[in-house]
Amino acid sequence: MTINPPVKSVTRIAGTIQGYKATRQAASFVFTDRDTTSLGVVAIAAGVAGLGGQAVSAASHATSVEEDADFVEFALDGISVKGWVWRSPFGEGDQVEVVGELQGQAMNAIAIARPSDRTVALYPHCSRGRTRHIKNAIKWWLYLTMFFVCVPLGFLLLAGSTQRLADAWSEGGDLVALGVAAFFGLMNFSLARRWMPFVTLAEKAFAAFGWDKPGDIDLARATKASRRTGDPGELGTFYFRY
Known part of the structure; x- marks a missing residue:
C-alpha cells in the first residue's frame, strides 16, 4: 500500500501509553509503482547524497517500492493514537508526548517523544528541517x-x-x-x-514539540554527536535523541 504523509495542522498531546501495540508492516512512503525499476539507482544516489536511513531502507528493498516501518496503536489518556514511525522504541507505561492530527478522540500521529531519555521517533524519512x-x-x-x-x-x-x-x-x-x-x-x-514533503512534516513536528529553530534541526547529526556506549545501532538512523 502507498501511504501519503499527513500535512495538515498538527497538535501535541501528552500522557501515559496504554494498550500499546506495534506491528512491523511494509508500505510505500516515498516511491510509487513506476519507481520500481529505478529504485536501486535511487538508493545508491540517496546514499551518496547523505540521506543515510533513506538509503538503507531503499537499498534493502531494491526490487520493491515498499519499506518496513512500525505501525503503532495505543491510548493516551482516553485518546486513541495510531500512526507510522520508522522504528518504535516505546512500550507500555511510557510517559510520552505525541504530535499529530487530532480529530475528536483520535489522533493520527507523526511523531512520538519520550522526555525521560529524550528519545523521539517520527514518520519515516522525517529527521531534518x-x-x-x-x-x-x-x-x-x-x-x-x-x-x-x-x-x-x-x-x-x-x-x-x-x-x-x-x-x-x-x-x-x-x-x-x-x-x-x-x-x-x-x-x-x-x-x-x-524529500521536501517529509522535511515540511518534520518541521511541523519540531515546532509542535516547541523546539527552537525547527528549520535548523538535524536529528541524525545531533544523535550521532550524542551517542554513548551501549546505544542501539538503530538510534540515529530510524529513531533519534533530541
Missing part, C-alpha cells in the same frame, strides 16, 4: 563534484604527467568539470525535492 536539508544537499553536491573532478587529475599528478594534465584541461577539461558539477547538481536537486 528545511535549512539543514538544503545545506546537506549542497554539501554532498560539492563533495561529489570535487571527488569526480579531482581524483582523475590527482592520478595524472601522481604519475608525474603535469604536461598531460595541462593538455587535458586545455582540451576541454573545464567543460567536463562543469558537466560533472551540473550532473550531480541535478541529481541532488531531484533528491532534495523528492
Whole structure:
C-alpha cells in the first residue's frame, strides 16, 4: 500500500501509553509503482547524497517500492493514537508526548517523544528541517563534484604527467568539470525535492514539540554527536535523541 504523509495542522498531546501495540508492516512512503525499476539507482544516489536511513531502507528493498516501518496503536489518556514511525522504541507505561492530527478522540500521529531519555521517533524519512536539508544537499553536491573532478587529475599528478594534465584541461577539461558539477547538481536537486514533503512534516513536528529553530534541526547529526556506549545501532538512523 502507498501511504501519503499527513500535512495538515498538527497538535501535541501528552500522557501515559496504554494498550500499546506495534506491528512491523511494509508500505510505500516515498516511491510509487513506476519507481520500481529505478529504485536501486535511487538508493545508491540517496546514499551518496547523505540521506543515510533513506538509503538503507531503499537499498534493502531494491526490487520493491515498499519499506518496513512500525505501525503503532495505543491510548493516551482516553485518546486513541495510531500512526507510522520508522522504528518504535516505546512500550507500555511510557510517559510520552505525541504530535499529530487530532480529530475528536483520535489522533493520527507523526511523531512520538519520550522526555525521560529524550528519545523521539517520527514518520519515516522525517529527521531534518528545511535549512539543514538544503545545506546537506549542497554539501554532498560539492563533495561529489570535487571527488569526480579531482581524483582523475590527482592520478595524472601522481604519475608525474603535469604536461598531460595541462593538455587535458586545455582540451576541454573545464567543460567536463562543469558537466560533472551540473550532473550531480541535478541529481541532488531531484533528491532534495523528492524529500521536501517529509522535511515540511518534520518541521511541523519540531515546532509542535516547541523546539527552537525547527528549520535548523538535524536529528541524525545531533544523535550521532550524542551517542554513548551501549546505544542501539538503530538510534540515529530510524529513531533519534533530541
